[in-house]
Amino acid sequence: QVPTIRIGHVSPRTGPLAGFAEADDFIIEGIQAAFSGGIENNGKSYNVEIISKDSQSNPNRAAEVAADLILGDEVDIIVAASTPDTVNPVSDQAEINEVPCITTDCPWQPYFFGRNGNPEAGFDFTYHFFWGLEDVIANFLDLWGGSGAAKSIAGLFPNDADGNAWGDPELGFPQPLADNGYALVDPGRYQPLNDDFSNYIAAFKEAGCEIVTGNMIPPDFATFWAQAAQQGFSPKVVTIGKALLFPSVVASLGDRGNGLTSEIWWSPDHPFSSSVNGDSAKALADGYTTATGRAWTQPIGFKHALFEVAGDVISRAADLDDPMAIVEAIKSTNMSSIVGDVNWANGPVPNVSKTPLVAGQWQKTGDALDLVITTNAQAPDIPVGGELQLLS
Amino acid sequence: MTTAFVTRSTRASRIAMIIAVLALIVLAAAPWWAGRADLRLMGEIFLYLALACLWNLMAGYAGLVSVGQQAFVGFGGYMLFALTMFGGLHPVVAILAGGVLAAIVSVPIAILVFRLRGAYFAIGTWVVAEVFRLSFAQVSSLGGGSGSSLPVDVVRSLADSRSGREALAYWLALGAAVVVIGVVYAFLRTRRGLALTAIRDSEVAASGLGIDIWRTKLEVYVVTSAFTAIIGGLIFLQKLRISPDAAFSVNDWTAFVIFIVVIGGIGTLEGPIIGTLLFFALRETLADYGTAYLIALGAVAIVVMLKAPKGVWGLIRDRFDIELFPLSYRVRTRDDHQGN
Amino acid sequence: MPDTLLALNGLDAHYGDFQALFGVDMEVHAGEVISIIGANGAGKTTLMRSITGLMRNTAEQINHLGQPIGRLRADQVAHRGIAMVPEGRQLFPSLSIEENLLVGGKVGRTGPWSLSKVYDMFPILAERKGQKSMSLSGGQQQMVAIGRALMANPDLILFDEISLGLAPVVISDIYKALPDIIGEGMTAMLVEQDISRALQVSSRVYCLQEGRVSLEGRTGDVSRDDITAAYFGVTT
Amino acid sequence: MSALLSVSDLSKSFGAVIVADETSFEVAQGAAIGILGPNGAGKTSLFNLITGAMTPNAGRITFDGADITAVPAAKRCKMGIARSFQVPQPFGGMTVFENALVGAVQGAGLSGREAEAHVLDVLEATGLMNKANVRAGSLSLLDRKRLEMARALAAKPKLLLLDEIAGGLTDAECVALIETIKNVHAAGTTIIWIEHVVHALLAVVEKLIVINFGKKIAEGAPKTIMDSPHVKEIYLGVDPHA
């Protein structure tokens, strides 16, 4: 009788965040194939069962299904990805119920400070790997530094977990921008699903901003971007987090999508490969496109890496029946995944491991828009694919 | 000679009462026989049951069809977070204090929304709940729009061991449901309950018989708001994390509750119980089917409204004329052989 | 005896649990005027609502020109040529006077009545045609209600308490117009509290009591005492 | 005898419809008064004004020495005014017993066994005992009217307003009804009764008021009023010579 290790997985398969989870089935199938022979631990082979539940993009529901996985399915490890609305409630349930938890797809500040984390103490059971705001900031500064645009920046931050983190006076953009000689125009936090940005645009025009940055959801960016054109606001560089992740969103903006810039967490050009099946980033992305007919998206790599890390932890834990032993294994992780190295020993705060981040631009080649890496100062081993072009 | 006398219990209600007491004993002992997941699920069921009973009291008896009860669920949740994190209160004390604060807050709201009738009232209450959501999103010490997690220490202060906490959370939920059903039942059995039922049937006649309609409704609104906030506190004690969108979710805390009450049978005490069981039966069997589950939920709402507008209990009651909660009065006659 | 225009066979009516009519049988012949009398709540209005299709009936309970119409919807009944002047007038408050009349002509039946004919009969309405109906006096409103029903050019018209709440002089004005209306070959059923008026204009009378027909006969044949007995269930 | 109720210069209109036109009258403590008038004369409206279901445009109402013109309806019931509705307004979802109990508990302020016993007495007196457990929504019209009276009586009023409760009764029932009302009256309750069944009215009341178009057109001893040709014409709508 081969014993079974259960991994619980919470993901927003329905609702507004469903885009983050669109590759779930593809990734889980691939992982299950890779683990079909079982995972070796202390000379013993374990079957891996992945139980995936839908959070409906609703934090209430995310907490509920996480509790259900922990208490009902009695999973040994719980994993989750896709924005603070999924990651945080799941981690909170894991922490209080004392189940090892690994999460990703959410900058570490909203994860750590959003959960009232204390950098001295950290958390006992919950671990996260992703990049942080300092990485985005560094990349954006790098991106803008070479652009030649005036150092006056328009900030668009919503009143949600990401927006509040990006706009936070200490942890977010304002301080580093000031340190680097940029003037930030930040009128304040708007409520997501905003129908009108005219006040913002007026303020930006007034201050002569040439660079726009922020963290927005796609409908808000689309509203803003159309209104900006109507009001005659034409910045030289527009670098927005979250909204420009998905090719479908940028494509839906038509010609106005060309030249927008964004952070890049992962791309098929990343020089990493999977630790479970050896696939390169390109192979994974192509596999997805072949299987579904859809373009690759950035969360794919991280969703894959999430299970890679879980598998690695399972193979190393001293005692799979003891949650504390699994936590010890997480702490001592040091592996290369399809999104880069994961190692919790050298994070900025306890429980956080950082993955490399670059930035780039959506550029039109022929008919298609491609996300081209234009800045890699933070991760020189990821190759640059092109040069930044100004919008106007 | 024959004397008439009045009783309120029936055979069915006496049997139901005995079964209820037995069930309660069994349920109270659940931490010893149920698994952790079952315990948590039952806890959630009890909290929804309590919300449903409260909404039913308002809409089914007082005619106040509110679409904004999430205002008080979220308020109670936020008070739990604020009072434990900044006031250093014990969570249970914080939750009760949240109920008291909600009662106070509900009075000016009532003065405003009671000016509205029917659909206007429904939408007015919804807007009030939106104002709550957007206002709490402006409070940065509670995480603003991002929300906040309940510090682990606060949760640990409930009980030292994990199983102790789980049992306590369960008992709190069970207790809340029992108290709410008990309070609603007791309320409906008193003269106020009689007044409320009278108002529901005919406001003209009720006011002609000395019932102060506005005050009676206000009492119901305030009491329901306070209890709804307490339930909200308990809910977020389980969720551990709060954010404006989650706390003031019209779907989670009002739409599903309306679904439960109306499907079960509005204006009866039995209806919310049946509705809650039906809702969770649906959810537990279908929720893994994603969109299909939600589509099925929508379809159930439509079909029940078309086929049984009085809800499931309405069907049963019309067919068998039974009442499990002895609310009505029965006049009986007895042959009195003793004379006098 | 002329043809049977309308026949009721054991008509019942319910409001929820409450039964308002119990097996009412009635016959109306083309060209006659029938009075329905009875105390408050006897079921007169309910009877008219049933005939016009506003209450649920079984098909056979109501026959119009030999066809069962009990299950037809009210608008279908209207298209067959049955119109009503409802109790309490019930004009459409958001419609002007002329619009109220036009709505009456919705069924599009041809016949002697038209907007101008109605204005001829009640000239005051022509003067006020653009006003909202609620600005009229009670008697003028009653004229609109009658005109509205006539606009349908029905062959059976039901009047429910047309004199209710009207000053005596207005009532006599309205009753003066009645022969003109009925004179056009229309059949009419008249519910009226004012018994003597009712008996003056009608050829036959039915008395309802507690949802049942308690008296039926030719106006000439029934005595005042018969009526009082049937009316209240008591003899004075 | 002092006046229990006095109405002075009471006026009320709805647009062009005048339902009360400077009406004034007094009702002595312990009196029984009948009100007559054609349909739509404003009789029910007068009750609505007295009970507070309508607010007057002008005029004053005093009850038991207090000015109640601005007192809300619910309070007036507690002060001792109860009515029956011409169009019955039963609490349809409640039983007959519970309907009357509302009167006893809310109106009369009784509670517990005392309230129950009082309601049973009232049901006995109004002949509704055998229907005590029936849902009021399913009662026949006659029983609804009985219930209207029972509920009003259960409130132990000082002033009882009855709106057309005799219509449609059989002889025997009518006699029983008259008996009941007489008993209530004998027990000291002041009564105002609107009724089209004149003979029933005459068996109880000692004074009649006639209303037409909201105006009081006659007031006096029943016999004088009934013999007045003017009243006969207006009220019965019959030409007395026909």
Place this chain on the structure above:
Amino acid sequence: MMEWTNAIVQGVLLGGLYALFAAGLSLIFGVMRLVNIAHGDLIVLAAYFGLTTSVMLGVHPFAALMVVVPLMAGLGYVLQRGLLNRTLGDDILPPLLVTFGLSVIIQNALLESYSSDPQKLSGGAIETASLQIGGLALGVLPLLTFGIAVVVIALLQWIFYATSLGRGFRAVSDNQDIAQIMGFNKAHVFGLAMALALAVTAIAGILLGIRTSFDPSVGGGRLIFGFEAVIIGGLGNLWGTLAGGVILGVAQTIGAKIDPGWQLLAGHIVFLIVLAVRPNGLFPRVDH
């Protein structure tokens, strides 16, 4: 000063969008007292129909209106006669619950068939074009939206008050029973009202889809603004609905001018203030 003028002008234009969201709601609420929770989702549904049509036929989204308007109108008629008519009555709960069910079904059916990817209708140059008037930049699309809102409301007002169809709407709305005995088939009249309402929804959906990107879940968020505009304006008064939309829009932009966090809050608070002062809205139809 200029900034405040700009805020007000932009608010007025935003109000046009809200009025368009609300016009259909106002119509059906006025005619049959139906509170349609699914209205926002129907707007999104129309946007998706517009997307499919313009992609399949390769036409401009405005041209897609030729298909989407009749499609939505037909859907409205069928929905009303097949489903919603059976829920109408004195009780507001059955229609509330049924349209809630409908809303859930539409959202998830869209998710199944179109995925959750944000979509946008590409309106071409009109999306970014603007007019300079007295130092203010007015977007052509918002202006057009406002203009269309005015035209739609004028048209509805005309239908409502000057045609026999509108007479039927008002008659049935005033008194269903009497309208029926005058020969109106209530079910059919209500069906037509819903058809008209959803035809307007089609226009609103397409304009929304050009203005911003949409996914199956965005409908509910806008619903409340629609209700607010209807109620501020007063029951059954279509110009009032436009005024309600504008009041809401201006309150939002002025609120945002003070602090972006207050944008939505300001709209809601103005709504509550209006109700506190005038519980029947600002311009109720005064004939009852």
